Amino acid sequence: MKLTKENIQFIDTYLKNSDVIYIDIRQEMLDHIASGVEQKMATGQQDFYDAFKEYMVVNKSEILKNNRNRSSFSWDVIRQFLLFLVKPYSLGVGVLLFIFFKNVDVNLYFSEDFTVRNLFFVLLIGVVLFQLFYFYIYLKKRFYAIEKTGAIWLILYYLQLFFLPAFGTNDVSAITLTISSFLFLGYVVFFIQELVKFHKHRFNYI
Template structure:
């Protein structure tokens, strides 16, 4: 016996109200819960959906909420693995090198004030990239919240702070080592943020590919 559209919506709402806020996680949980309830009903439980659902939740709600935490950890691990994989891409060190050269050329050909001003916008470049991809994705997906998409914000915020560690040294720039750390640091921060933008697009595209058959 298959559950109706209303029954499925009821399970979805129940999980949403139980803090399973991400659509991708809830989707898999709803299917699991619905499949189990259907199996119970097919095995002879004729009391009706709400009674079987209530029994299921009494037995499994704690486990389901714990699963939600596991799902979030999986999302974080997925981001971490995709990020590390992208770092190993030969283009990444080349990008870092190109940015180092670019910043050095900028330092040579502009005043210290202009150089500092350019460095100060480094954090914003990565952040803008993420916000743009996020806004576009949310628009496409009818404002549904997706775990990996939202949790990408954490590494972005971490990397957003990273340039500050290096920009402090731009105050003087009297020594060669200061210049080395400033250019190296800014290039590293920008490289990491650009890699995050790249993996954001890749992860968004992987969601798109998963849902391609859904009308």
């Protein structure tokens, strides 16, 4: 016995009210629950609401466990980012950056009012503003597939606070510049890759 659009909407609202905020996660849970309820309705000769109630009493905690693991901080995405950074072409860019910073003293191009440290801070803030605009104004819906990259940004933000404090005045070494630029560029490219991947499959979620 197949569920109606109203039944599907009911499950979706139930999941929304259970704090399953990401659409992509909710869709998969919804299909799982709907399949289980359909099976229950077929074998137990129950109506939708009885079958749904009975199914959720037994399976709710396990199904929602999948949502609890979906915090914005994802170790999986950090692992993917690190794997991306150690790819040969990424490392090649890292070497080129080091050669560049070793031979060009970029500190000379900045003043006390706007240091290299300030630049990295502004770049990171710029990236997060773009992401906020993209998530909340352009997409208007929340997708775990794309928001999970925020975990990497958070780490980069704390790293720059620690290694490149915005209020320091002394020059930044070539190694620090290389690592900072490497991580920042890596993150931008990684985010763009995820964005392209997400858009390629976006019709899947809407």
